[in-house]
Amino acid sequence: MHDPEANTRKPMNREAMKHELMAGPAAPVVIVGAGHSGVAVAAGLRARGWEGGILLLEAEKGTPYERPPLSKELLKDGAPDESAVLRKEKFYQDKRIDRVAGIAVDSVDRAGRTVLLSDGSRRDYHRLVIATGSRARALTVPGAALPGVQALRTRDDALELKRLLVAGARVAIIGAGYIGLEVAAAAAAKGCEVTVLEFQDRVMSRVTSAPVSHHFEQLHQRHGVRFVFSAAVTDIEGDHRAERVVTADGHVFQADVVLAGIGVVPNQELAAEAGLECRDGILVDGHGVTSDPAIYATGDVTRFTSPIDGASQRLECIQNAQAQADRVAAHITGQPAAVPEIPWFWTVQHGVRLQTAGVRRPDDDVIVRGNPAGGSFSVVYLRDGRVAAVDTIGGLADFRPARKLIARGDRMDPALAADPRVPLTEATLTGAVLNAPAPIHADPATARS
Amino acid sequence: MSNNKLTVIDREGSTHRLEWEPDQTLMEALRDNDLPVLASCGGTASCATCHVFLEREAFDTLGERSEDELELLVEAEGYQACGSRLSCQLDFSRELNGITVTLAPED
Ligand SMILES: Cc1cc2nc3c(=O)[nH]c(=O)nc-3n(C[C@H](O)[C@H](O)[C@H](O)COP(=O)(O)OP(=O)(O)OC[C@H]3O[C@@H](n4cnc5c(N)ncnc54)[C@H](O)[C@@H]3O)c2cc1C
Ligand code: FES
Numbered sequence: 001m002h003d004p005e006a007n008t009r010k011p012m013n014r015e016a017m018k019h020e021l022m023a024g025p026a027a028p029v030v031i032v033g034a035g036h037s038g039v040a041v042a043a044g045l046r047a048r049g050w051e052g053g054i055l056l057l058e059a060e061k062g063t064p065y066e067r068p069p070l071s072k073e074l075l076k077d078g079a080p081d082e083s084a085v086l087r088k089e090k091f092y093q094d095k096r097i098d099r100v101a102g103i104a105v106d107s108v109d110r111a112g113r114t115v116l117l118s119d120g121s122r123r124d125y126h127r128l129v130i131a132t133g134s135r136a137r138a139l140t141v142p143g144a145a146l147p148g149v150q151a152l153r154t155r156d157d158a159l160e161l162k163r164l165l166v167a168g169a170r171v172a173i174i175g176a177g178y179i180g181l182e183v184a185a186a187a188a189a190k191g192c193e194v195t196v197l198e199f200q201d202r203v204m205s206r207v208t209s210a211p212v213s214h215h216f217e218q219l220h221q222r223h224g225v226r227f228v229f230s231a232a233v234t235d236i237e238g239d240h241r242a243e244r245v246v247t248a249d250g251h252v253f254q255a256d257v258v259l260a261g262i263g264v265v266p267n268q269e270l271a272a273e274a275g276l277e278c279r280d281g282i283l284v285d286g287h288g289v290t291s292d293p294a295i296y297a298t299g300d301v302t303r304f305t306s307p308i309d310g311a312s313q314r315l316e317c318i319q320n321a322q323a324q325a326d327r328v329a330a331h332i333t334g335q336p337a338a339v340p341e342i343p344w345f346w347t348v349q350h351g352v353r354l355q356t357a358g359v360r361r362p363d364d365d366v367i368v369r370g371n372p373a374g375g376s377f378s379v380v381y382l383r384d385g386r387v388a389a390v391d392t393i394g395g396l397a398d399f400r401p402a403r404k405l406i407a408r409g410d411r412m413d414p415a416l417a418a419d420p421r422v423p424l425t426e427a428t429l430t431g432a433v434l435n436a437p438a439p440i441h442a443d444p445a446t447a448r449s
Numbered sequence: 450m451s452n453n454k455l456t457v458i459d460r461e462g463s464t465h466r467l468e469w470e471p472d473q474t475l476m477e478a479l480r481d482n483d484l485p486v487l488a489s490c491g492g493t494a495s496c497a498t499c500h501v502f503l504e505r506e507a508f509d510t511l512g513e514r515s516e517d518e519l520e521l522l523v524e525a526e527g528y529q530a531c532g533s534r535l536s537c538q539l540d541f542s543r544e545l546n547g548i549t550v551t552l553a554p555e556d
Contacts, residue, residue, distance in 0.1 A: 014486075046483065047485070049485040066491050068491065068493070084491070084492075086491075087481065088472070088481075091481050094481075111547075159535050318489060318490065318491060319489050319490075319496070320490045322487060323489070325488075330555060344496075346490065346493075346495045353495075353517070359513060395497075395516075395520055396517055396520040396524075397520045397523070397524065399520075399521065399524070400497065400521065400556065401523040401524055404556065
């Protein structure tokens with residue numbers, strides 16, 4: 001990867017620098033993609049005092065909107081057919097954020113510092129920010145293009161899905177990840193007959209441990225959702241629409257609606273074709289700078305080194321989309337960025353919230369805290385004795401303490417961490433000393449050793 | 450409906466006066482006026498980055514906090530039993546005209 005220091009500005013009189021930066025150059029900061037991250041860059045630039053032009057280019061029409069509700073609130077019966085907008089129209093006017101909506105950016109001319117739009121027009125940039133997000137991974141089996149087979153990424157996808165999810169409809173969901181399960185919950189609530197087909201042997205296996213998976217499996221089953229594990233879908237059959245899903249072991253599942261929730265792929269083509277370094281994501285440094293110092297990337301589309309544990313990662317969550325956007329805005333305006341935040345994620349299924357702080361790995365030690373049968377518990381993931389991640393289920397009491405502990409890297413006492421009566425912040429090894437019964441007749445001389 | 454007036458004390462102790470529009474939650478009014486409210490969950494009571502302190506009088510006019518809101522707040526920096534709220538959970542209301550809101554410290 002490129003040298004992250006290469007584009008650090010030369011020291012300059014602070015005021016002069018500030019003036020030059022804030023007055024803004026002739027060409028605007030051009031942001032490609034008005035999703036969570038792109039909009040946050042635009043807002044962040046203004047909040048940080050950027051006076052130059054800001055141009056937000058988006059392939060989709062309409063006002064930029066929130067994605068999380070697409071698989072949650074929006075699908076509910078009686079909910080309005082729209083997703084909450086990220087910012088009201090007036091905000092963009094007030095903040096002088098120019099927008100083009102409904103025209104995709106086709107290519108980047110780095111030498112000329114200009115982007116080419118699909119309508120043939122060009123826009124010059126001072127700095128370019130690529131915030132193109134990710135797209136739903138496409139199902140590639142025969143029949144995947146039949147009507148009735150849906151993915152879920154955009155507002156239009158969600159509205160189409162909502163139309164299809166009617167009481168009595170047989171819904172086959174391929175993939176038991178967050179999105180598949182959120183849709184399963186919404187469909188079950190609408191009286192659909194829901195079958196989830198999952199290649200692994202439990203739900204959400206990529207992101208959580210077996211106790212959490214099993215808790216959510218039971219929750220879904222209580223709401224009538226059926227699971228088929230170790231299922232490899234090989235075909236979708238039907239004359240004019242999807243009617244059946246076939247798995248490798250020869251099972252056939254009747255279906256009126258098929259939802260594929262099999263992960264996402266970063267929209268990195270724009271960057272890759274312009275010669276920017278990409279490896280399953282556009283490579284960026286801690287400021288969001290790509291291998292071209294005039295070009296930034298942020299959000300789902302990026303791959304970067306975790307400031308917490310040094311792992312190369314791509315994060316697909318709102319928290320990261322916003323935090324990275326702020327770092328980009330800070331760097332463009334020459335200001336210090338906030339301390340890196342512990343990544344976190346949430347999902348809501350059948351009204352039960354799973355919220356995760358940190359990024360779990362499969363070989364972390366798993367400590368269940370509390371009783372899953374009671375509906376509310378946490379799972380602490382220890383790596384080398386330190387908290388790497390925490391799942392909270394049906395309650396948020398451990399969520400903020402978890403983020404603190406991950407950031408501090410405290411060593412934990414596994415027995416205390418497993419005891420929900422001990423606050424998580426006191427389940428550290430130093431906490432263990434404090435919590436241990438006071439020794440009788442303690443000798444001050446030996447107590448210190 | 451006309452806007453509410455709002456006084457905001459930021460984390461550095463500076464005072465800001467702003468307008469709170471009827472179609473905004475308190476979080477949106479703060480965020481859209483460039484106050485440093487990250488609102489990383491988009492207003493779904495998940496992140497607590499929109500934590501504010503209200504004056505007792507204003508606090509008492511409001512309804513109960515939901516369980517999620519309370520659990521997040523109790524663990525938050527500087528939690529006040531009779532002052533802490535997640536601003537994303539507060540819809541516009543005439544009763545809140547003229548209040549003073551203090552941004553809670555970040556943790
Ligand atoms: C249904 C659903 C539910 C989710 N729920 C949660 C949740 O509960 N919690 C959570 O943390 N995360 C959730 N996520 C993930 C979260 O939405 C993403 O992490 C977030 O949207 C990433 O923001 P982004 O700006 O990087 O990308 P996006 O929001 O995807 O925005 C990218 C934008 O770029 C545009 N674009 C792409 N290419 C071009 C081009 N060439 N020219 C112009 N425009 C272009 C796209 O049209 C898109 O609008 C969910 C995602 C989905 C789909
Ligand atoms: S914006 Fe996240 S809790 Fe209010």
